Amino acid sequence: MTQASAATLGFLRRRRRAHRSPQQRSDRFTGLYTVGLYTAIAAWTGFQALRQGPARGGAALWLTGGGLARVATVALLLALLATLRFATWQGPVVFTAPEVQWLLSSPLPRAELVRARLGRGLLAGAAAGASLGLAAFVLLEAELAVPAWPLLAATLGGLVAFGVLAAALGWLVESSPGTARVVLLASPLVLAAAVAAWLGGAVAAGTDPWSGPWGWAAGPLVAAAGGRDPGWPLQAVLLAAVTVAAVAAAWRTAARVTLEELERRAGTRAGLGASLFMGDPRGAALLRHQAVRGLAGVRRLRLRHPRRRWLALPWRDGLGLLRAPGRVGWALVLCASGVLAVAAAPGRRLLAAGAVVAAYLGAARLVEPLRAEADQPDASRQLPWRWGDLILLHTVTPILVLTAIGLAVTAALALAGLVPVTALAMAAAACLPVAVALVWSAAIAGQRGRLGLDQFLTASTLGELAGPIYLLRWFATGPLVAVAVLLGPILVLQDAVGSPPRRTQAAVTNAASLLVTALAIQGIWIRSRQPPD
Amino acid sequence: MATQPVLEARGLRKTYGELVALDLLDLEVRPGECVALIGHNGSGKTTTLRLVAGLLEPSDGRVTVAGGGLEEERSRAALSFVPDSPLLYPDLTVREHLELVGLAHGIGDDLDGRVAKLLELFELTSRGDFLPGQLSRGMRQKAQLACALVRPFKLLLLDEPVVGLDPPSQQALHRILVAAKQDGAAILLSTHQLAFAAGLADRAVVLHDGRAVEQGAYAAVVGGPEAGRLGLR
Numbered sequence: 001m002t003q004a005s006a007a008t009l010g011f012l013r014r015r016r017r018a019h020r021s022p023q024q025r026s027d028r029f030t031g032l033y034t035v036g037l038y039t040a041i042a043a044w045t046g047f048q049a050l051r052q053g054p055a056r057g058g059a060a061l062w063l064t065g066g067g068l069a070r071v072a073t074v075a076l077l078l079a080l081l082a083t084l085r086f087a088t089w090q091g092p093v094v095f096t097a098p099e100v101q102w103l104l105s106s107p108l109p110r111a112e113l114v115r116a117r118l119g120r121g122l123l124a125g126a127a128a129g130a131s132l133g134l135a136a137f138v139l140l141e142a143e144l145a146v147p148a149w150p151l152l153a154a155t156l157g158g159l160v161a162f163g164v165l166a167a168a169l170g171w172l173v174e175s176s177p178g179t180a181r182v183v184l185l186a187s188p189l190v191l192a193a194a195v196a197a198w199l200g201g202a203v204a205a206g207t208d209p210w211s212g213p214w215g216w217a218a219g220p221l222v223a224a225a226g227g228r229d230p231g232w233p234l235q236a237v238l239l240a241a242v243t244v245a246a247v248a249a250a251w252r253t254a255a256r257v258t259l260e261e262l263e264r265r266a267g268t269r270a271g272l273g274a275s276l277f278m279g280d281p282r283g284a285a286l287l288r289h290q291a292v293r294g295l296a297g298v299r300r301l302r303l304r305h306p307r308r309r310w311l312a313l314p315w316r317d318g319l320g321l322l323r324a325p326g327r328v329g330w331a332l333v334l335c336a337s338g339v340l341a342v343a344a345a346p347g348r349r350l351l352a353a354g355a356v357v358a359a360y361l362g363a364a365r366l367v368e369p370l371r372a373e374a375d376q377p378d379a380s381r382q383l384p385w386r387w388g389d390l391i392l393l394h395t396v397t398p399i400l401v402l403t404a405i406g407l408a409v410t411a412a413l414a415l416a417g418l419v420p421v422t423a424l425a426m427a428a429a430a431c432l433p434v435a436v437a438l439v440w441s442a443a444i445a446g447q448r449g450r451l452g453l454d455q456f457l458t459a460s461t462l463g464e465l466a467g468p469i470y471l472l473r474w475f476a477t478g479p480l481v482a483v484a485v486l487l488g489p490i491l492v493l494q495d496a497v498g499s500p501p502r503r504t505q506a507a508v509t510n511a512a513s514l515l516v517t518a519l520a521i522q523g524i525w526i527r528s529r530q531p532p533d
Numbered sequence: 534m535a536t537q538p539v540l541e542a543r544g545l546r547k548t549y550g551e552l553v554a555l556d557l558l559d560l561e562v563r564p565g566e567c568v569a570l571i572g573h574n575g576s577g578k579t580t581t582l583r584l585v586a587g588l589l590e591p592s593d594g595r596v597t598v599a600g601g602g603l604e605e606e607r608s609r610a611a612l613s614f615v616p617d618s619p620l621l622y623p624d625l626t627v628r629e630h631l632e633l634v635g636l637a638h639g640i641g642d643d644l645d646g647r648v649a650k651l652l653e654l655f656e657l658t659s660r661g662d663f664l665p666g667q668l669s670r671g672m673r674q675k676a677q678l679a680c681a682l683v684r685p686f687k688l689l690l691l692d693e694p695v696v697g698l699d700p701p702s703q704q705a706l707h708r709i710l711v712a713a714k715q716d717g718a719a720i721l722l723s724t725h726q727l728a729f730a731a732g733l734a735d736r737a738v739v740l741h742d743g744r745a746v747e748q749g750a751y752a753a754v755v756g757g758p759e760a761g762r763l764g765l766r
Binding site: 302306308369 | 586587588606609610613614616620621622623624625629632633634636637638639641642644662666680681684
């Protein structure tokens, strides 16, 4: 580092330290000490509990018989994907806005300033790997009772190296918009391939030299845990080599990042901090979405506008979904998993409630234009509808899309033999009203606008117990409404499974009556709403 | 003028706790007339416009637009409001914004022609297929103005419409608003840019600390003692 850089960074460090009061330093030490102490106590208690648990034997056999290799490989691949996706909008090197404005734009060598921050990023990667490694060691040692030192060396060494590798690769993504674009576009495909391979049983019970860094990090761990992995020394060498190469590449390319890129990330970080401090996950999600929008490229899709006035909002919502087809994909995955769960175990009530929540989350992905309306209600002033009517019109397209998804899933289940032919017509007929119930539940939650200071002030006046319940209710309004509307009819139908035809028919009538009543209440309630403040 | 006012506000008052943002304002704007609200920051200009647009509930007083209260759909449909900061949907292009607003107001057959003409007037034709995130602030402001003008209206509410606009766009907007006035539209304008308001406004209202301290013919008010005392000239 040049003298000028060292002097400037040293000056900054000294000034910042001077502004930290002894109380702040003491608080920081107390915080770290408390976290360390509780982590150690939890690890020891968990270790003892697992070691004395009665389940040893079956689980150990499964782990050493290939389960550990499968789980570790997939988990590490997912962790690497998550790190790389994180690096498309934040990453291991993020400065604050004042640092970008005053430090990075000064005539100091930028590479040196970046390297100082990159070093911290690599250390953070190593620390995250060490934490994961320690947790894995505690769990495996308690379950398998193998020699401790080799297992500790494998979990710590492998995962620390993997953490450093992930941070270095993260920097390579962060410093190159082209690479970031590839990561953004390819990661869903990699994820889908990994899930398909897992479900199809293609993930090997052991790891091989060609299994990638995630497999190389898992190999020594599997061997130390008593599993079969004769190639682990080669994998350890490969992991070390690729980590060193990635760190060297990251160090060499420290000057490659543009000031514009660092400024963009600094702005996102500042907004993110404010959103999280305010407990506003919607704001944080919008910031992330905005940060990667430029990278993914804009889909220049056109949809010819209709001629009828009442079709204006369904057309607008259709455009929104065309520009974000991933929302439809998520809705399909979430709804299908919910329906599959109910079809596989029709009598289990808790599972049915979980399925409703999953399907609700799918519906909520489709009402983004409605939520955008609630984010800035003044924008809707150019539209001639009352707020309640506007919200109802915004639900037309999501309802149609969700109904289509429901019909497709029903057809797929029928083909797989999970829906009896006798129930097929009823299942298909239920798709539309269920879609209406789910989308209107999402609309009720979505039209509230963002969580703001008002809600926190209200919560603070309600006391220690009622306040958190109030905030929890605020967050969980949508799922709660969906469960309240749909669980009744589902339970009525569940009770009638296997009953004589007359009783089944009565149950269907009762369930339909319950659903229609609930839908009427939902519709009237939405229509009576005013725009959020 | 003998015609009925498009906008009529009587005893309009807005308070936030003990803070009085607007106090007992009476205001009328007739068809073909432009009234400029002038005053310092925090004098109550934006509050007045938001009350008239129905975005704020008055603490006291009543607003009538096109002969009806703001709770009536026909009154809401008669007014077009341009806020001081661009509010656009992040996932719709400029052209689609105009199409949505026009379509929602029942413009069917002539919509494409109107959209194309407005994009051309605001020099947005080449940016018509851009999303708001890809535009500068000035261009977003132009897109928002075009949205307000693509639909039929009787009353146009403009809050600092030229902030962020380049001089040619300011001139283009000036010409469009003069033409709208000639077609019988009523305009209520809040601005610090007296040069922009000069050839457009027929009357002016000077607001100070939420009170209308002077109102009358534009030239007389701007050249009058209150505007001079407040340093608004």
